[in-house]
Amino acid sequence: MTGGDPRLIESPQNPRVKLWTALAETRGIKKHGAFLMAGRKTVPEALKRHAGHFNAVLACREADIAALKPLASLERFVLSKALFEALDVNGTGFPLLVGRVPDMAAADFSKAPKGLELVCALGDPANLGAVLRSAAAFGAKRVVLMEAAAHPFHPKALRAAANAQFELQFLKGPGWAALNDAKGAVAALDGGGEDIGDYKWPRDIRLVLGEEGLGLPAGLKARRLSIPTTGAVESLNATVAASLAMQAHFSAMRKG
Incomplete structure (x- = not known):
């Protein structure tokens, strides 16, 4: 009917x-x-x-x-x-x-990214939804969901994303090891990384978010970037850090 x-x-x-x-x-x-x-x-x-x-x-x-x-x-x-x-x-x-739920093809890291591609392992659906909202706002069209990631169409993710899911293409990520051989630029958010303000953003890049609490897997081959803060808190929430990083890429691209 x-x-x-x-x-x-x-x-x-x-x-x-x-x-x-x-x-x-x-x-x-x-x-x-x-x-x-x-x-x-x-x-x-x-x-x-x-x-x-x-x-x-x-x-x-x-x-x-x-x-x-x-x-x-x-x-x-x-x-x-x-x-x-x-x-x-x-x-x-x-x-x-x-x-x-739209079909989700397998991500192919042997091909270079086009534009900003988000590689995400956030397991909290509300956190994932918030990141997806920022991804859509700052021009990341493709999101690779690693095994630990929450489902982007979970009710909590839908609520937090405010319809951002429909602006994005979702791909299923392989194991973390495959990212070590990825073609093209790869950067990961890491509190011990270099100041993100000094990074020269390429147009085409994979930005990696690890799991809440666990962070990035050991040995991951990626440029490590950190968000400078006053140090008044131990670390930024993953969704905030990711949003700031995606905005930095977006701003850099607007400036040419």
């Missing part, structure tokens, strides 16, 4: 409800290749700019669905209040969108 009158669902045993419920966790997102989007600002914006990524809309009132534009051929479902609230994990009270 596409378009037309909404279908009413009241049973928690409904197969669709079971599928949507699974999308609160990474395992369910990977299994079904789907995600749930929530947000009073992000849902209307996503429909306006990225409608092709979605196939259904969920709400607890038919009038809430009718108020959304454009709905095009999306399937429409009205859920009982209890079912909807269970799926609306952020408590927005606003219609939810069901989307398709």
Whole structure:
């Protein structure tokens, strides 16, 4: 069913409800290749700019669905209040969108990057979402997700990224060892690295973010860059450091 009158669902045993419920966790997102989007600002914006990524809309009132534009051929479902609230994990009270996770090809480090390419191992989905928002803002079109990285379409990542996912191409990263033989420039954020203000940014480069807490793997072959601070705190949050680094590349490219 596409378009037309909404279908009413009241049973928690409904197969669709079971599928949507699974999308609160990474395992369910990977299994079904789907995600749930929530947000009073992000849902209307996503429909306006990225409608092709979605196939259904969920709400607890038919009038809430009718108020959304454009709905095009999306399937429409009205859920009982209890079912909807269970799926609306952020408590927005606003219609939810069901989307398709885009295919993610394997990254090929034997080919040089084009522009700024982010290589990321952040495991916290909220942190990943925040970094993706900065990546889209500062022109990093490709994001390589290493094995430890959170899923970019996890509900927390979607909330933090504010629709940035739809501006980016995601690739599955190989093991860290493959990065040692990567073609082209590779730089990694490291508190013990050289001052990022002295670095001459190439246009084409892979910028590497390690895991929270663990940092970069030992022996990684990359130019190490650090963000200078007053030293009043031990280190910057990974999302802040990454945002500053991507802005530095963006600024350097604007200056030519």
